[in-house]
Amino acid sequence: MEVKERFYNYIEELQDSITAALEKEDGKARFREDLWQRDEGGGGRTRVIENGRVFEKGGVNISAVHGPLPKSMQQYFKVGDVDFFACGLSLVLHPVNPMVPTVHANWRYFEMYDKAGIIVDQWFGGGQDLTPYYLFEEDAAHFHAVCRAACDAHDPAFYPEYKKKCDSYFWNHHRGEARGIGGLFFDYLKSNSDRSIEDWEAFVTGVGNSFLQAYIPIVQNRKELAYEPMHREWQEIRRGRYVEFNLVHDKGTLFGLKTNGRIESILMSLPPTVQWRYDHHPTEGSPEAALIKVLKSPREWA
Template sequence: MKDKFYQYIQNLQNQITSKLEELDGKATFQEDIWKRLEGGGGRTRVIENGNVFEKGGVNISGVHGKLPKSMQAYFNVGDVDFFACGLSLVIHPKNPMVPTVHANWRYFEMYDEDGAIIDQWFGGGQDLTPYYLFEEDAKHFHEVCKTACDKHNPEFYLKYKARCDEYFYNAHRNEGRGIGGLFFDYCKASDDMTMENWYDFVTEVGDSFLDAYVPIVEKRKELLYTEANRTWQEIRRGRYVEFNLVHDKGTLFGLKTNGRIESILMSLPPHVQWVYDHQPEAGSEEEKLLAVLKNPVDWVKAP
């Protein structure tokens, strides 16, 4: 399973970076192949200063070795070996009318002293972080997510949409990081789903990513914007940074397992502002966005 999924994310990385380069029309992804001293490595690809994308990363990794003590406590296990692989991406567009997007699809195994698998699971998801709310974009993104879920279980979309709203939440701000999407973790074999079934589901979601995001970029990338729009984008990016450094489990896992710091922090945008006690004008588009971030919306009506 680990070899099969790692091959999948290598191919998916190629598909996504090729399409994003085509969309940008100027910048290309810089590739960085790296090795992890304790075992494994990855392929980082970063795009910067393009026509459309100010900064973005589409990274894959496959790491293995002894599970660090700090993570043993987290997983409530003893001395075990592990393997983890995944694709993680964050794209920060230049135009404030184009949303930031994040996605991650991953697989994890743990082994006993004889090398036998004692636990394995999939996780991942994709979510959208707009700076200005276009409701038709939010509906499109969620409809694509729901379509992918419905092919495998009619209960998945509502379940994983709710988990996404719950997980990507800045509790210290009492607001969501964005308008959500899907978030699932610890997807293990059960009476209802084999690991092959989970593989099919996770790859279905991964394959849907470009369908969910690209039409939104194409629709918004040429819209006019002001310096005030740009300032708001940078203030909101600050909230994005806060989540990734304070709450994100992926960042924590990378740091705890001696991950490659450049790859871990590639999610951080290049231009950010923190303005003291900033409040948007009453009735403004900025205030409209905040209202949605404080009260998640059901963008797609369930049957």
Template sequence: MPMISKESVRDWFISLQDEICKSLEAADGKGKFMSDPWERSGGGGGVSRILTNGNIIEKGGVNFSAVWGKTPEAVLHSMKLPTNDHPDFFATGISIVLHPHNPKVPIIHMNTRYFEMSNGIWWFGGGIDLTPHYVDESDARYFHQQLKTVCDNHHPSYYTEFKKWADDYFYIKHRQETRGVGGIFFDSLKDDAPFTKAARFEFVKDVGSAFAPIYTHLMAKNNTLSFSQQEKQWQYLRRGRYVEFNLVWDRGTKFGLDTDGRTESILMSLPPQAQWEYNHQVVPGSPEEKTLQLLKKGITWV
């Protein structure tokens, strides 16, 4: 088995970005990704690929980055590591968020990443989660079954462990609701026995490769469904919740800003339009109330 170098991980993420963009363009039928290369003053850079006003995707980004330099003190503090030696770091990955026009099509997010430091510490992290504006239980079951299949191909404990991690992570504490129907989330995957670095990387690759088939299926299934202006207003309110999570709780956003990442790329995840209504109340028995009842931790979807 060849050595898993940071360059080989970086190169695979570059190929994944290209593969996903091609699949999304084909599924959308109109939108094309604009490529926006950028450089980080402290070392490294990336390519943000943005699609706007497609047939199905209103705004979406598929971002690649590979950055390096001295590890910031804020990052060392978060890892409970000494701050006196300032080891170098290298971080690379893909980050995706897609906001559709139709409120019957869900928002989706994926992140797969690799991090290492010159002191020998390294790990993989990432995950995929789904945020429907209206929870369709059959879609949620399909989504979770696809992720469980990926996880089960690598270890029987992965899905249960990473599904719970997603429920806990994608939780809007100040609203006491989950961001969506969850998915899987994992972080700090190291070479803990029986897992090798190669095995961890193969798992991350399978997660990344699952993204396009899953989401293009959901696009095709739901994009032609009709919707009312009231349902569009609900979409804007749910997008507001998405903004709240990303700006208040998301560790990836905080890491990007702490490491002087590119602000436009970090905030690519925000929707093109969102809304906040003071003390909004749903109608009892409405589809909106049903959705809120399903934004809970611990739901068994498969």
């Protein structure tokens, strides 16, 4: 079986296991499923949960698309007239309770072909990251410890490298702050003298398999905590920063929009309720200010 077929089978199964676990944790809402096709080639399976007891909105989507690489993306990748195949799983979860963090994850595989159909490039990418509204240091430590363990199973050098890349990538440059408290981010994992594409596949699937262990215990610890309207207000203000990153900086959103992806699936990452307050600053010494301090200067957690 080819890498692309094997990896697509993997993300199909991973989508099933993640959505089942999230439905169990929510206890009320169920995922709605949409199957869609892309005119140029390929399609996907979108699953969205809304108005749950735990999750206000979330999506766990898989797709596999192919065809001629659009001109805009040829310029981005600095290639000529080539064809491509891309598949992956992307998820975002926005909880109701402000004490529960938003989470994002993505695991993907990409191939390029010349006009004879021969692979001229292939790579894996992905990661997982946490965006809290109120900082519980033990949650951050747990999430990063699971990320580190998934990396250490393959190479102890991976975690510090991909944690640093995550801090750099999920950075709102126009705000001078991180989107959240990070996790892992990796891209262009290609076959080389040290590792085959199958080695990278084993690493990426290992990270994907760690997701539920990284996130579900945090949800369980925080979902019943009491909160006030002021906490929800802060959550919505911070969600605005999340939207800013996804629409201004995120490469995955850009790729989807420029390859005629399904717009509802691409933008499912956006939260349902958001606020933008003019020149808003939290009160000095408050829990909200403590979060901002960490976002301005990323820390080591594991």
